[in-house]
Amino acid sequence: LPTIYDVARTAGVSPKTVSRVMNGDAPVNAKTRLAVEEAMLALAYVPSSAARTMRSQRTGLVGLVTGAFSGPPAEGGASGLPDLQIVQGIQRVLVDHGLTLLITDTGGAADLIPQRMRTLREHRIEGMFYVADHHLKIALPPAVRTDHLVLVNAFDREGTPCVLPDDEWGQHALIQALLARGHRRIGYLTLPQTLVAHRLRLVGYRRALEEAGIAFDPALVVDADRAGAPEERGLLQAAVARLMALPQPPSVLCCGNDRLAVAAYGILRASGVAVPEQMSVAGYDDYRVISETLYPQLTTMELPYARMGEAAARMMLADLRGLEAPAEGSRISVLGELRWRDSVVQL
Amino acid sequence: LPTIYDVARTAGVSPKTVSRVMNGDAPVNAKTRLAVEEAMLALAYVPSSAARTMRSQRTGLVGLVTGAFSGPPAEGGASGLPDLQIVQGIQRVLVDHGLTLLITDTGGAADLIPQRMRTLREHRIEGMFYVADHHLKIALPPAVRTDHLVLVNAFDREGTPCVLPDDEWGQHALIQALLARGHRRIGYLTLPQTLVAHRLRLVGYRRALEEAGIAFDPALVVDADRAGAPEERGLLQAAVARLMALPQPPSVLCCGNDRLAVAAYGILRASGVAVPEQMSVAGYDDYRVISETLYPQLTTMELPYARMGEAAARMMLADLRGLEAPAEGSRISVLGELRWRDSVVQL
DNA sequence: CTGAAAGCGCTTACAG
DNA sequence: CTGAAAGCGCTTACAG
Numbered sequence: 001l002p003t004i005y006d007v008a009r010t011a012g013v014s015p016k017t018v019s020r021v022m023n024g025d026a027p028v029n030a031k032t033r034l035a036v037e038e039a040m041l042a043l044a045y046v047p048s049s050a051a052r053t054m055r056s057q058r059t060g061l062v063g064l065v066t067g068a069f070s071g072p073p074a075e076g077g078a079s080g081l082p083d084l085q086i087v088q089g090i091q092r093v094l095v096d097h098g099l100t101l102l103i104t105d106t107g108g109a110a111d112l113i114p115q116r117m118r119t120l121r122e123h124r125i126e127g128m129f130y131v132a133d134h135h136l137k138i139a140l141p142p143a144v145r146t147d148h149l150v151l152v153n154a155f156d157r158e159g160t161p162c163v164l165p166d167d168e169w170g171q172h173a174l175i176q177a178l179l180a181r182g183h184r185r186i187g188y189l190t191l192p193q194t195l196v197a198h199r200l201r202l203v204g205y206r207r208a209l210e211e212a213g214i215a216f217d218p219a220l221v222v223d224a225d226r227a228g229a230p231e232e233r234g235l236l237q238a239a240v241a242r243l244m245a246l247p248q249p250p251s252v253l254c255c256g257n258d259r260l261a262v263a264a265y266g267i268l269r270a271s272g273v274a275v276p277e278q279m280s281v282a283g284y285d286d287y288r289v290i291s292e293t294l295y296p297q298l299t300t301m302e303l304p305y306a307r308m309g310e311a312a313a314r315m316m317l318a319d320l321r322g323l324e325a326p327a328e329g330s331r332i333s334v335l336g337e338l339r340w341r342d343s344v345v346q347l
Numbered sequence: 348l349p350t351i352y353d354v355a356r357t358a359g360v361s362p363k364t365v366s367r368v369m370n371g372d373a374p375v376n377a378k379t380r381l382a383v384e385e386a387m388l389a390l391a392y393v394p395s396s397a398a399r400t401m402r403s404q405r406t407g408l409v410g411l412v413t414g415a416f417s418g419p420p421a422e423g424g425a426s427g428l429p430d431l432q433i434v435q436g437i438q439r440v441l442v443d444h445g446l447t448l449l450i451t452d453t454g455g456a457a458d459l460i461p462q463r464m465r466t467l468r469e470h471r472i473e474g475m476f477y478v479a480d481h482h483l484k485i486a487l488p489p490a491v492r493t494d495h496l497v498l499v500n501a502f503d504r505e506g507t508p509c510v511l512p513d514d515e516w517g518q519h520a521l522i523q524a525l526l527a528r529g530h531r532r533i534g535y536l537t538l539p540q541t542l543v544a545h546r547l548r549l550v551g552y553r554r555a556l557e558e559a560g561i562a563f564d565p566a567l568v569v570d571a572d573r574a575g576a577p578e579e580r581g582l583l584q585a586a587v588a589r590l591m592a593l594p595q596p597p598s599v600l601c602c603g604n605d606r607l608a609v610a611a612y613g614i615l616r617a618s619g620v621a622v623p624e625q626m627s628v629a630g631y632d633d634y635r636v637i638s639e640t641l642y643p644q645l646t647t648m649e650l651p652y653a654r655m656g657e658a659a660a661r662m663m664l665a666d667l668r669g670l671e672a673p674a675e676g677s678r679i680s681v682l683g684e685l686r687w688r689d690s691v692v693q694l
Numbered sequence: 695c696t697g698a699a700a701g702c703g704c705t706t707a708c709a710g
Numbered sequence: 711c712t713g714a715a716a717g718c719g720c721t722t723a724c725a726g
Contacts, residue, residue: 048471
């Protein structure tokens with residue numbers, strides 16, 4: 001492979017001048033520059049980032065660890081796939097700023113983290129992202145603490161800078177929209193009680209009702225728990241039946257995520273209930289493979305993963321460029337978009 | 348950050364001895380080794396891969412480009428998400444062998460490839476993967492040709508080594524299984540005609556029928572085209588209606604992918620047809636978010652992405668280790684697993 | 695089993 | 711606007 005010396009010789013200049021042409025860190029005579037550029041092209045020269053790193057002590061590398069916090073897939077999170085959009089959002093912004101992302105996916109095996117972290121450190125990453133596959137409170141293993149760390153979809157008690165979806169706002173906005181369409185009895189098939197998202201969303205649900213002057217009715221709220229899981233279909237079936245049998249049954253079923261909505265569609269139709277004519281359904285996540293494929297298409301609240309990734313990347317950039325280190329406890333909440341489709345009728 | 352010299356000084360040995368302890372490339376006295384290991388620990392020493400690369404001329408880096416070949420998502424492929432499993436499969440195997448994957452996701456923008464390739468070259472990757480999000484014939488841009496290149500889910504006319512799903516085998520096995528359950532009239536909602544997978548699967552479909560002594564009936568085969576796309580629901584609806592109106596209607600609907608199966612469920616039920624009692628449905632892909640969430644759970648043929656990734660990684664390893672460079676034209680076909688669930692009845 | 699010297703390919707710090 | 715010298719932190723190639 002050609003080196004900077006080969007280019008310099010071919011162009012009849014010093015290596016330092018070639019360096020200047022590449023990095024634009026000092027003025028270069030137009031004719032000289034041209035000669036250098038020609039030489040680089042002729043030799044198909046590509047500089048070595050290892051050598052550059054060595055001397056400059058800057059790598060332009062940022063690490064990302066994901067899959068680390070997932071329990072078995074489907075445990076509340078939507079099987080660990082959508083968080084890919086977080087990663088894509090991060091990468092898009094970073095490459096635009098000349099940084100390279102070093103991604104390490106532990107596939108949920110937390111014990112792999114120390115080894116992976118070591119590899120990242122050998123590469124002298126300048127910052128690091130932790131990406132969880134669902135809104136999670138974590139306790140960072142000491143081996144993992146680093147400077148310039150940003151958590152995405154996760155937070156800790158130490159106040160490590162993080163980017164989160166605004167679950168309370170999201171559920172509130174969704175319920176508000178249902179109310180605006182005339183729904184008054186809103187059934188709620190919740191996520192597992194242990195999830196952070198569940199607690200926040202329940203607050204949003206209640207606040208929206210309260211603001212509309214509607215009393216909270218516990219009978220309308222069903223812990224669907226792992227009802228997305230196939231084994232639990234019976235539970236969900238019973239829960240839906242119970243809601244339908246209420247003296248004043250709901251006119252819409254609000255589901256903790258889009259997978260639950262799929263299950264709800266199936267259960268309702270199997271009992272001869274038309275969706276949405278006899279029962280409206282709403283989801284959460286906007287997991288598009290589901291929400292756009294279902295018939296009727298699903299009204300749902302987006303989990304803004306792509307934008308969360310972008311926000312996290314910008315946070316990192318500001319930090320690395322020294323513009324502003326994110327303060328301890330900085331936390332960005334990203335609002336989702338309401339995706340209004342065809343699964344909810346106007347009353 | 349501490350260097351090898353710091354470790355050497357602390358341990359009272361030469362840098363070269365520290366190097367030997369790290370790399371195990373020559374015998375080291377047990378006591379000396381211990382002293383060195385203690386020093387490394389005490390200083391929290393992490394070697395610099397840039398320096399190592401510089402001198403040894405080996406980076407241990409392998410590049411991966413994905414998202415490059417996707418048209419707009421959902422154009423036949425299942426929205427670009429499942430190919431993540433290919434990437435995960437590759438990474439799992441590579442890290443087990445001490446290699447690091449440098450992933451670059453172009454998000455479908457082919458014009459970004461040259462720039463991304465350059466970055467990979469600056470990092471002196473030793474090999475490279477191209478990962479497509481669905482079975483695709485490609486023409487590699489010249490800027491992208493490299494040594495030690497492996498295509499995954501894609502192939503070209505030059506015979507670049509590649510790993511592919513065995514679509515013909517898969518469809519054949521699925522149809523065989525349906526036949527074994529007594530189905531004789533097998534409706535087939537195909538993928539878009541232009542897809543490689545479509546042609547291969549049609550061959551498998553026909554061969555299975557032929558082997559069972561059943562005449563191929565073109566009336567049972569419907570080009571569902573972009574029927575997975577919401578806009579085309581009307582088309583799909585008409586197609587299903589046509590199949591049902593046949594003098595001898597099918598007993599099962601075989602769908603080109605799992606998303607089509609979701610649409611089929613919806614359409615059938617909306618017309619009052621019970622799944623699977625009155626009509627069985629089968630998919631393709633085993634896109635688990637769908638196949639395990641639907642009610643009833645979907646019988647489908649797996650697209651073996653994880654194992655394709657692993658196979659590709661092993662191919663790369665054999666190549667890089669010089670065990671055996673894959674011959675021009677080497678091509679690995681990976682068989683999927685039949686996932687028999689509840690959407691197909693025994694007749 | 696151990697070490698001294700040199701060099702990988704750049705950029706830094708100076709000098710002009 | 712341009713260049714000569716040195717050094718980043720390792721491993722190679724030798725020598726003992």
